[in-house]
Amino acid sequence: MTAVLAPSAAGLPVIGSLLDLQRDSLNAFLRAQREHGDVVRFVAGPPGFRVELYGVFSAEGTQQVLATESANFRKDNKFYLEVRESVGDGLLTSQDADYLRQRRLVQPLFTRRRVDTYAATMCDEATAAVQRWHNAPDQVIDLLVESTGLTLRTVSRILFGADVEAAVEVVRRNFPLIDDYTRQRGFAPVTLPRHWPTPGNRRAAAARRELYDLCDEIIERRRLHPRAQDDHGDDRPGAGTAGRDGVADLLGLLADASDADGDRLSASEVRDQVLIFLLAGHETTATSVAFALHLLARHPDAQRTAREEVDRVLGTRRPGAKDIDALPYVTKVLKEAMRLYPAAPAIGRRAVADTEVDGYRVPAGANVFVSPWVTHRHPDYWEDPERFDPERFSPEAEAARPRYAWFPFGGGPRACIGQHFSMLESVLALSIVLQAYELAAIDTDVALSQGITLQATGPLRCRLTAR
Template sequence: MTTTGTQVPGPAGLPLLGSMFDLKRDSLGTFLNAQREHGDVVRITAGPPGLRAELYAVFSAEGAQQVLATESANFRKDNAFYQEVRESFGNGLLTSQDEDHVRQRRLVQPLFTRRRVDGYADAVTAETAALTAAWRKAPDATVDVVSEVTALTLRAVARILFGTDVESAVEVVERCFPIIGDYALQRGYSPANLPRRWPTPANRKAAAATEELYAVCDSIIDKRRADGEAGTGEDLLSLLARAESEEDGSFDATEIRDQVLIFLLAGHETTATSLAFALHLLARHPEQQELARAEVVRVLAGRTPRAADLDALPYLTKVLKEAMRLYPAGPVIGRRAVAATEVGNHTIPAGADVIVAPWVTHRHPRYWEDAERFDPERFTPEREKERPRYAWFPFGGGPRACIGQHFSMLESVLALAMILQEYELSAVDVEVPVGAGITLRAAGPARCVVRPRTT
């Protein structure tokens, strides 16, 4: 491909280390400043000579669409970050590529049709009912919605995955996932790593957590196969075990485990982020909270919500979309360019590490007026049509778009409706610092006072 683009601008940073300390201290703020000061395609360097990394950041909606969709074949998941996630959590849908990914997606797609996903609503409402009941005993009527909702979404996705074996999995996942995730993240962004097999304290700790996590998944999978439960069960694990086609065959035990681990990773942390920040934003904005509650009361009249209620709760959907704009669960998405490519009249070289950043694009002044303000009315159908397709992309996009986005919206709307039915929320922590991990991560509590409603 012949390119005619100009040299990519970017921050100078420190003479020997570039932007290394800025990225380490606040990568999301660094990307925001880069867009404001240098435009929609920016080159950022970090690290000492000999270990220096170059990163090309694309911040426009049009550029994001090019990287993720229209020229997605040229931007692959070949970077160090995805390799570390692949080694830690397996070669599932999030991390696989080429024919592996095409085959996996074809086998898994029938498990995520709207009709199939709507069948998971009972698991979501059962876990949410347990959460709202527990809140009545909260000390000082105060809860940290981030930690509470993370536990809720983990239990919900584990119940959907494992059915009656949920209890044996949740405790291990809660304990091991953070260890493995932090380890993969640290290695993914480090300029140099020791081999995983070397017996360093970090390697040994991560290996022990990985072994325990793999063992519990393998045990449940083996139990299903031995008992013949996979032949009739409707939990996601049983469906994965039965998934097959003449063209793609079926998953073996290791492939099933890889899919389970990726679903656990992507299926609870991302939804927890969206739901937790939706609750916290409503707790900070009483007027919007009351509008959302009025819709819930009118539609549900005190009953438990069902999947069929989603279309009748448009304001709740707008609240969640606005929460995902301000706090996208995947704030930064990485790729590696195969060939030199022109993006926004700048040339990105072959082999370059490239990011698109919902965190920045969702705040871009070209698409979002007064971008830091919480305003669910941005997501009326009329206003959505006015914006470019990739001005808002919390689920990624193109052929690698999140397969579970309907499930995430279903779970979030149902849980939000049930919580607003029972509680009025007010924020204790007005500002919640965040950082970029594998997913967006709260760096402090998001405490809310939850008062049971009396009418």
């Protein structure tokens, strides 16, 4: 192989880039691309505990890692091992035959037609949220707090149906602790064994156990009582517990899923899928909704254009899945928010064999990551990249860009199975908020950090004016 070693990001003596990555990895990644190009090595940690990371920032390199050579870039790095230990081996973390089997069984539950049946539930929760906001003190809300509550209730209701109230409280109490614990372990150069009785390990184990107990209890109840009546009086085998709209909950469908050979997910596999859906299905969508509203609150002209579209298409009626294609500007706003604030700012892999990316050698065993945070700001693909401009996502503009210049849902064979779910929920929520309120930003500069998902380290407040 004639490729050369990638340039190394500047760092401190002995510990290299460790402090930069711990303090502000987002700006460290962005600065490295600006100073060194599209493949950069980060050397972090003291001798004996040193870690090397290869950042790949071009659209072409990203496509190679996620799609064209995806078999050579596996989810074997430390971060995914920590996620697997925390929330089980679901679609996000499983590999090889396990992943293919899980995907085969779960994929039919995420077709566009199936996901569209959840639109009424998504609208119910968004409508309830905007009604609650009428009682907000001084008509001020924190968009990230409220969006997280909204998406958590939505995904919990879709997963658990009639068991939603108990599920929401357990998840709200325990997921932030597990999220922070997993993030700290995933990005630390050295970690203590999980079984050591440290206070942090004990708190995380207790939180994980409570989440597991919740899922196991509900799954067992569904196994013992697999027939459920929906609101229309239909008695259907394996339908799960129907919600108020008569749609079977996703947990029941998972428990009943089988292929042509009769293969089914075990109870522990169903639980692992549920926990991954809870993690991926509320934090990521909450980030997209919150920052889309934040950007609209900061840009009155764009807010006016989006509201005019909502009024023209919907009037005063609430939206449904069939309306999504008729709301292209709201969709553009959402996509631009996901460009500027991607919920997963970095996506990690491990190289199996020596390979070449953008002319640089990536050795076997190397930790590799691609970064929506950086690539979504790459000047080769985005003019004035920090500027908010929904028209970047006109059909003509999208067709002119490389496929992986924008990839908030990953890509290739491991692309997010819930992409349509998230887009549908987000567009419906944005439309319902715009029907109810005008928004004005209070916090304009928001400090950010990288966890399992993109994190705002301060408030994201706006003032509401009821229409």
